[in-house]
Amino acid sequence: MKPIQEAARHIHRADTVVALTGAGASADSGIPTFRGKDGLWNKYDPRELATPEAFARDPVKVWKWYLWRRKKIAEAQPNPCHTTLAWMEREGILDAVVTQNVDGLHQRAGSRHVIELHGNIWTDECTSCDYERTNDPEAGEGLEYPELPPKCPECGAPLRPGVVWFGEPLPPDALLRAQELARECDVMLVIGTSGEVRPAADLPILAKSHGATVIEINPSETALSPIADVRIPQRAAPAMEELRKALEEA
Numbered sequence: 001m002k003p004i005q006e007a008a009r010h011i012h013r014a015d016t017v018v019a020l021t022g023a024g025a026s027a028d029s030g031i032p033t034f035r036g037k038d039g040l041w042n043k044y045d046p047r048e049l050a051t052p053e054a055f056a057r058d059p060v061k062v063w064k065w066y067l068w069r070r071k072k073i074a075e076a077q078p079n080p081c082h083t084t085l086a087w088m089e090r091e092g093i094l095d096a097v098v099t100q101n102v103d104g105l106h107q108r109a110g111s112r113h114v115i116e117l118h119g120n121i122w123t124d125e126c127t128s129c130d131y132e133r134t135n136d137p138e139a140g141e142g143l144e145y146p147e148l149p150p151k152c153p154e155c156g157a158p159l160r161p162g163v164v165w166f167g168e169p170l171p172p173d174a175l176l177r178a179q180e181l182a183r184e185c186d187v188m189l190v191i192g193t194s195g196e197v198r199p200a201a202d203l204p205i206l207a208k209s210h211g212a213t214v215i216e217i218n219p220s221e222t223a224l225s226p227i228a229d230v231r232i233p234q235r236a237a238p239a240m241e242e243l244r245k246a247l248e249e250a
Contacts, residue, residue, distance in 0.1 A: 003232045004239070007189075008246035010213045010230065011093060014186035019085055020203055021099045021106070021236075024192020024218060028079040028237035031072065031103055050165045059149040059158055066161045067143065070121060073103045074137040081191060082109035084240040089113060093247065095185070098178045100193060100200050102163045104137070115174050115181070117200050123162025126152040132162060175199060182206040191217045192236040195224035 001009070011017055023031070048054050048061070055062045078086075086109040088094035096113040097106050102121040106114045122142055125132045131154045135142025149158040164170055178200075182188065188207040195201045201223065204214050208227050216228035217239045225231060232239050 003230050004242045004246050007215045007230050007232060007243060010187050010215065011189075011247065014213070016181075016185045017088070017094050017187045017189065018181045018185040018207070019094060019097045019189040019191060020193060020200070021081070021085075021097060021101060021191045022193025022197075022200075023101060025081045025099070025236045026076070026079070026101055026103055026105055027192065028081065028235060029076040029103075029105060031076055031101075031105075047166070050163075051167055052165055053167075055160055055165075059160075063145075063148045063150075063161070066121065066163075067145075070137065070143055073105070073121065074140075074143060076103070076105065078105045078109035079237040080241040080244075081236040081239075082106055082111070084244045086110035087244060088247070096181055098181060098200075098203065100197065108138075115178050117164070117170050117174055117178060119161075119163040119171065121161055121163055124150065124159040125162045126155060126157055127160050128152065128157030129155045131155070134162075170199065178203055179206060182212070183210045185212050187213045187215060189215050189217065190224055190228070191240070193218070193222070193224070195222040 049065045082105050085094060085097055089111055096115060097111050098115045098117060099106055100118050102118050104120055104122055120134060122137060123132055123134045129152060131152050152159055182203045183206060185207055188204055190204050204224050205227060208214050213229045214227055215230040216224060217232045217234060217236055219233055219235050
């Protein structure tokens with residue numbers, strides 16, 4: 001049996017299916033990944049752009065980089081990976097998407113049950129008070145500001161992008177819900193993630209330890225490949241397109 005058909009068989013038999021997505025899920029939308037030979041962290045130093053210390057040193061530089069990323073994402077469209085996961089949710093096949101991505105493409109594709117482990121790039125958070133706002137890229141929001149860093153309209157302190165930086169904890173509610181889903185699911189689809197960033201990378205291991213079938217979709221072997229019950233060595237978009245056909249035909 002081919003891996004796609006085997007994956008579809010496991011999914012059809014499952015009561016609870018959860019997807020964990022990484023940068024590879026958005027790669028076919030033109031969003032650069034972070035690791036691998038063409039990854040952003042091979043071109044840019046994360047210590048200069050994605051840490052609280054970098055923001056404290058040079059918030060203008062950090063904001064310029066995130067505005068560049070926002071513009072790239074605003075120009076992108078959800079690909080068949082995103083749209084298939086949204087379809088699976090609508091059909092009652094998929095219970096939730098747990099994502100390491102911050103681009104919001106799952107929501108733009110129509111997914112409703114999305115747990116964002118690393119925040120959302122379209123959110124502005126105050127560095128002093130509880131103020132936050134989420135911009136709408138389709139309305140052109142959050143792509144430029146009169147000054148950098150932008151200021152909080154409530155207290156005047158600098159705003160920062162609402163993403164999780166290196167050295168910061170994950171949002172506790174998101175992590176707790178993701179862990180609950182990992183323990184409860186019968187199948188976990190692991191799509192386009194390197195398996196190198198914890199605690200997200202621990203979720204498939206947690207799912208496996210509670211009896212779930214782990215299905216990995218990634219063109220390259222990863223740190224999670226050894227625990228995968230089914231491995232589909234393809235890019236996320238074409239693999240998920242094939243998986244949708246297999247699920248429709250089964």
